[in-house]
Amino acid sequence: MDIRFDHAAILTVDGEDRELSDATLCVKDGRIAYIGGAEGAPQDYSPGRTIDAKGNLLMPGFVNAHTHLPMTLFRGYANDLNLQDWLFGNIIPLEDKLTAEDVYLGAMVGAAEMLLSGTTCFLDMYDFADTIAVAVEKSGLRAVLCQGMAGDGGNMQKIAKAKEICQRFQGAAQGRITTMISPHAEYTCSEEFLLACRDAAQELGVGVHVHASETAKEVRECMERHDGLSPIRYFDKLGLITDKTVLAHCVAIDSGDLETLAARGAHVAHNPGSNMKLASGFAPVPALLRGGINVALGTDGASSNNNLDMWEEMALCALMHKGFSGDPKAIPAKKALRMATIDGARALGLEDETGSLEVGKKADLILVDTQGPWYYPRGEMVNHVVYAGHSADVKMTMVEGRILMEDGRIPHVDMPALLDEFNRAALALRAR
Numbered sequence: 001m002d003i004r005f006d007h008a009a010i011l012t013v014d015g016e017d018r019e020l021s022d023a024t025l026c027v028k029d030g031r032i033a034y035i036g037g038a039e040g041a042p043q044d045y046s047p048g049r050t051i052d053a054k055g056n057l058l059m060p061g062f063v064n065a066h067t068h069l070p071m072t073l074f075r076g077y078a079n080d081l082n083l084q085d086w087l088f089g090n091i092i093p094l095e096d097k098l099t100a101e102d103v104y105l106g107a108m109v110g111a112a113e114m115l116l117s118g119t120t121c122f123l124d125m126y127d128f129a130d131t132i133a134v135a136v137e138k139s140g141l142r143a144v145l146c147q148g149m150a151g152d153g154g155n156m157q158k159i160a161k162a163k164e165i166c167q168r169f170q171g172a173a174q175g176r177i178t179t180m181i182s183p184h185a186e187y188t189c190s191e192e193f194l195l196a197c198r199d200a201a202q203e204l205g206v207g208v209h210v211h212a213s214e215t216a217k218e219v220r221e222c223m224e225r226h227d228g229l230s231p232i233r234y235f236d237k238l239g240l241i242t243d244k245t246v247l248a249h250c251v252a253i254d255s256g257d258l259e260t261l262a263a264r265g266a267h268v269a270h271n272p273g274s275n276m277k278l279a280s281g282f283a284p285v286p287a288l289l290r291g292g293i294n295v296a297l298g299t300d301g302a303s304s305n306n307n308l309d310m311w312e313e314m315a316l317c318a319l320m321h322k323g324f325s326g327d328p329k330a331i332p333a334k335k336a337l338r339m340a341t342i343d344g345a346r347a348l349g350l351e352d353e354t355g356s357l358e359v360g361k362k363a364d365l366i367l368v369d370t371q372g373p374w375y376y377p378r379g380e381m382v383n384h385v386v387y388a389g390h391s392a393d394v395k396m397t398m399v400e401g402r403i404l405m406e407d408g409r410i411p412h413v414d415m416p417a418l419l420d421e422f423n424r425a426a427l428a429l430r431a432r
């Protein structure tokens with residue numbers, strides 16, 4: 001159904017970063033057909049629904065550039081640990097017991113959390129990517145899916161499976177799903193395995209998504225294994241870093257790593273909440289940006305964050321880099337919002353389709369209730385959104401013109417039944 005919004009404030013997050021007031025936005029056939037004053041709206045347009053958006057703000061939906069959607073199953077499990085103890089001591093032993101049914105329920109709960117908090121698109125790395133695709137199809141979200149994998153020369157069948165998943169799901173869900181190849185990290189993959197991942201990505205023409213330089217320990221041990229090469233230099237030597245590569249974390253990087261990322265046109269997915277919770281450190285985001293590197297934002301999984309709320313990630317990013325650097329302009333509000341939206345779309349190779357409100361782009365947007373006192377006084381809405389707004393303000397989430405969440409309800413999902421089943425599965429998994 002075509003939908004018209006009238007009397008809205010609008011943050012376009014396009015090249016001009018426009019902030020409009022009392023504006024009209026028309027959605028036609030899943031795309032944005034018009035943005036501007038009501039007087040200029042197309043005459044030959046008869047929407048199925050017209051929404052009076054007075055007191056509300058339209059902005060692009062968030063793009064979560066690094067997550068593990070089914071890890072909602074492990075929310076609240078194994079807290080206050082560093083990456084090593086959290087992942088190898090607690091999470092992987094339970095992941096070894098996961099079933100496809102568990103993953104489906106975890107992914108559906110993650111999808112609901114995204115819709116409720118205004119995320120419209122995400123980049124996911126996990127086992128059972130084919131099952132996660134079912135949750136994406138059902139939820140209506142847009143996603144780049146990766147079959148996450150770790151291994152050595154004895155695990156080449158994992159790469160064959162990942163390739164098969166890419167071929168099967170590239171363009172699935174009416175084009176809302178695309179794919180990448182995803183080796184987990186340097187410390188869990190052999191050289192032979194990484195080279196085969198590179199070849200698979202090249203052959204399929206898709207990107208690579210990988211964890212890189214998340215901790216100083218990871219970098220130290222990589223240098224010991226690979227003739228003094230950091231994970232980024234090592235990946236680069238193997239040909240894994242291109243302008244279609246998204247590297248999650250990049251906390252413990254040096255100027256040489258930064259130059260490599262810039263030279264290759266690679267993208268970084270910055271995860272401030274997860275990096276702080278796992279005590280991994282502070283990624284040098286201002287330096288990455290000064291180096292011309294595209295930095296997007298991600299939550300990481302709900303077990304190391306502990307939610308999938310991009311509002312929090314955006315505020316953390318804008319705040320923590322000021323505090324850490326002593327520079328109040330380190331990440332201005334406008335940039336934090338761009339990192340959470342259009343820069344994420346760019347990292348995912350989807351900037352022509354989503355990430356900003358522009359005529360011709362897919363209508364992936366959110367309507368934010370700005371009647372709370374924290375959105376006053378009016379004007380400079382971008383500052384209110386980044387520094388004062390929260391996910392509870394999201395009134396509507398739309399992907400490709402379809403309303404997926406309105407007033408806290410996801411009409412196509414039976415939330416009480418889903419949460420009940422999910423709860424049973426998550427608790428049973430912990431006892432398995």
Ligand SMILES: CSC[C@H]1O[C@@H](n2cnc3c(O)ncnc32)[C@H](O)[C@@H]1O
Binds near residue numbers: 068087
């Ligand atoms: C191979 S599927 C994905 C794999 O990644 C694990 N994971 C989740 N968060 C992190 C992180 O911050 N660093 C490294 N690995 C992480 C997840 O548990 C899966 O095993």
Ligand SMILES: [Zn+2]
Binds near residue numbers: 066067068211248300
């Ligand atoms: Zn991760």
